[in-house]
Amino acid sequence: MKKCYIQNLALNITDNCNLECSHCLRGKSCNNNMSDDVIEATLSQVKGIGNLSINGGEPTLAIGQIEKIIDYVIKNNILIEEFTTTINGTIYSEELLRLLEVMNNYIGEEEVLSMFAVSLDKYHLKELERLELLDRFRENVIKYNESKYFYGLRDIYVKLFREGRAAELDNSITVPLRPMDVFITYANNKRKFDRENGLCNIGPLVTIGTNGNITECDASIDHQNTIYNYGNVLNESIEENVLRRGKLFTNPKKFEKKAVKVIKKYSTYEK
Numbered sequence: 553m554k555k556c557y558i559q560n561l562a563l564n565i566t567d568n569c570n571l572e573c574s575h576c577l578r579g580k581s582c583n584n585n586m587s588d589d590v591i592e593a594t595l596s597q598v599k600g601i602g603n604l605s606i607n608g609g610e611p612t613l614a615i616g617q618i619e620k621i622i623d624y625v626i627k628n629n630i631l632i633e634e635f636t637t638t639i640n641g642t643i644y645s646e647e648l649l650r651l652l653e654v655m656n657n658y659i660g661e662e663e664v665l666s667m668f669a670v671s672l673d674k675y676h677l678k679e680l681e682r683l684e685l686l687d688r689f690r691e692n693v694i695k696y697n698e699s700k701y702f703y704g705l706r707d708i709y710v711k712l713f714r715e716g717r718a719a720e721l722d723n724s725i726t727v728p729l730r731p732m733d734v735f736i737t738y739a740n741n742k743r744k745f746d747r748e749n750g751l752c753n754i755g756p757l758v759t760i761g762t763n764g765n766i767t768e769c770d771a772s773i774d775h776q777n778t779i780y781n782y783g784n785v786l787n788e789s790i791e792e793n794v795l796r797r798g799k800l801f802t803n804p805k806k807f808e809k810k811a812v813k814v815i816k817k818y819s820t821y822e823k
């Protein structure tokens with residue numbers, strides 16, 4: 553199996569969360585965590601990742617999975633340029649900070665490239681109020697703020713996808729999910745197309761669900777298992793999957809330009 557470079561790889565490591573925000577794209581919380589088999593089946597196909605993002609649910613409820621991912625990355629010398637995660641702020645986790653430190657030392661740059669954000673938007677706030685967790689949230693943010701890995705509060709500044717619980721909110725603040733176009737190319741060291749020996753380069757984003765489904769990042773769990781279930785890393789390689797449903801670029805230079813354009817376009821849809 554050919555190992556790939558993936559521009560953005562999102563791992564949804566848990567479907568578990570201690571909140572029930574009204575806009576949640578993930579639907580009802582449940583106890584599924586990404587299995588060791590799925591972690592290995594995914595990362596064994598990867599040579600390098602531009603941004604490895606860890607999502608949930610609430611990632612601090614699955615610290616063991618984050619640890620396994622980092623262990624695998626380090627033992628197998630996978631190139632990582634950036635490591636990010638978003639948490640809901642109700643749980644203070646020294647362990648998360650320790651793991652970010654481990655990852656940052658591994659990436660080996662002076663600049664901090666392991667980062668995390670805490671969600672903050674009106675729906676989170678409403679949920680924190682309902683559960684009387686606002687004081688704990690504030691205390692945690694103050695403590696997290698002292699960490700060099702904390703890059704701030706993540707607000708919803710654009711529309712929500714009409715997915716999960718967000719589908720039940722006001723239609724005027726939600727938009728339909730736009731499935732991601734994926735691209736693949738193979739470049740040799742002269743940046744020429746070389747399917748046989750070139751580096752397999754995939755972009756702009758591949759998302760893996762807790763059960764190994766290759767899916768859309770912002771789809772609800774239901775949709776990740778149904779209409780946005782494109783295959784599973786346990787029985788198909790990511791390369792084959794993207795070749796089957798994505799675009800093959802025979803000009804790697806053109807691909808890079810196109811990928812940058814797509815990433816920019818996609819960022820306007822971010823929640």
Ligand code: SF4
Nearest residue numbers: 569571573576609640
């Ligand atoms: S939006 Fe995030 S914090 Fe809120 S319920 Fe969903 S996963 Fe949990």
